[in-house]
Amino acid sequence: MLIAAKLIILIVAVLHFYFLWLEMFAWTTKAKKVFRSFPEDLFEPTKTLAANQGLYNGFLAAGLVWSLLIQDSVWQLYVALFFLGCVAVAGIFGALTASKKIFTIQALPALIGITLLLLDHFL
Template sequence: MKTASTVAIVIVGIIHIVIAMVEMFFWQTPLIYQRLGFTADTAGQVAPIVKNAGLYNAFIAAGLLWGALNQNRPVRLFFLICVVIAGFYGAVTLKPTTLLLQTLPASIALVAIWLTHSRPKL
């Protein structure tokens, strides 16, 4: 199960790498900003804020991958809990699908960690 939790964390990390790249480099692409209901003009106005959010997502991805690589449980828990909270906040302030994109995968990874550490050692 330790491998399952590591795989789950890596998947969440990859999701955040993609989010970071989209926010930092592709935000002003019509396919992206229109999906979130922005016009080209508004997307241009908020681009610096979105790029900054992308950098934060890159930091989250780095923390997740760091936790996955070094098997550090507190690091893993911290970054996954950050993702769950951010996912709920994003669902309320941006789009409900954030729950599926961020909160659900991070929650699955948290459950995998919990199952790994709650099983008795044989």
């Protein structure tokens, strides 16, 4: 797998570990500064919902890290494409339903990673 693709996968994984931390452990503190357009009075009542969302982000991050540790190149490619695809779909959905900014932060890096993996595989 291309070095650039692995770097992108690592960056996307780190971002999702950050999302996990923010949504599971810092929702009522640091998240208020990150999600400024979210009504402040809703942070406490949505704490468990955010934690659930953070857990899913952690699964995405774990899958991406796993893809970097797989020795078989074909399996490594498939696992990386699967998890990057999940991130891209989540980012596109978030951009359509919540904030356009989500596309740039979440979907675009995943799409770049997918592109790099496919270019490496087919060229």
